Amino acid sequence: AQKVTQAQTEISVVEKEDVTLDCVYETRDTTYYLFWYKQPPSGELVFLIRRNSFDEQNEISGRYSWNFQKSTSSFNFTITASQVVDSAVYFCALSSRGGGADGLTFGKGTHLIIQP
Amino acid sequence: EADIYQTPRYLVIGTGKKITLECSQTMGHDKMYWYQQDPGMELHLIHYSYGVNSTEKGDLSSESTVSRIRTEHFPLTLESARPSHTSQYLCASTSPPTGSQPQHFGDGTRLSIL
Numbered sequence: 001a002q003k004v005t006q007a008q009t010e011i012s013v014v015e016k017e018d019v020t021l022d023c024v025y026e027t028r029d030t031t032y033y034l035f036w037y038k039q040p041p042s043g044e045l046v047f048l049i050r051r052n053s054f055d056e057q058n059e060i061s062g063r064y065s066w067n068f069q070k071s072t073s074s075f076n077f078t079i080t081a082s083q084v085v086d087s088a089v090y091f092c093a094l095s096s097r098g099g100g101a102d103g104l105t106f107g108k109g110t111h112l113i114i115q116p
Numbered sequence: 117e118a119d120i121y122q123t124p125r126y127l128v129i130g131t132g133k134k135i136t137l138e139c140s141q142t143m144g145h146d147k148m149y150w151y152q153q154d155p156g157m158e159l160h161l162i163h164y165s166y167g168v169n170s171t172e173k174g175d176l177s178s179e180s181t182v183s184r185i186r187t188e189h190f191p192l193t194l195e196s197a198r199p200s201h202t203s204q205y206l207c208a209s210t211s212p213p214t215g216s217q218p219q220h221f222g223d224g225t226r227l228s229i230l
Contacts, residue, residue, distance in 0.1 A: 033216050043204060045159075045221035052216065091158065095216075103149055103161035103174055104219060111156075 002027045004094050006107035013082055014115050021077040021110045023092030029053075032096040034068065034075045035104065039089040051075060079112075087114045119143055122207050122222035129197060130230050137192045137225045139207030148190040149208040149219060152176060159206060165190055197229045 003026040013019050025034065036048040049059065051068050059066050063080045079086055089111050093104040120141040129135060141148065146167040151159040151174075161174030165184040179201070180194050190209075194201055204226050208219040 044223040106158040
């Protein structure tokens, strides 16, 4: 069975601070894919990044960066110089080629609050 | 940019009514999904489809049913709504190879059963 754990239920920081959202996953598959999605208050899910299990390179996109470490089964997400518009719920998700549905297994989400 | 549309955006309706939530995508994706999300909680897969005339139940048991008569259309139906069905329902689709590609989500339907 697959599992995604986002231990931080809610994080509140002041604007311009850096913040890291943790994600730990469990899977028995050797080929799998990790995703981060953003859910603003309006409710839609916005895709942020995908990482496959064979690519442990970290990635940076503007103020966003992701750290994938297979040794610790973690896929953490850092926002540098946070802004109020970053306030949202962030979900980490996992899918594998071995799963019948190829549906996503989601973590419970981290509610990020950026205070002005 | 993904083009996947859900209607209605919000629905408040009484117990016992039949409800159909619409989901359409214009990307020609074969694989489509329905997720249920209770307030403040994670998403759970309730239905998916590999293509026309294919429907499967997801990880979370649901009293809803789905159909896939056309590639672009994947509606979800509740025959008799109950307060326990109050939730947000999100539709998604993806291009092959499935599992590796990101799922593109609609804006969701927030359903409230009185």
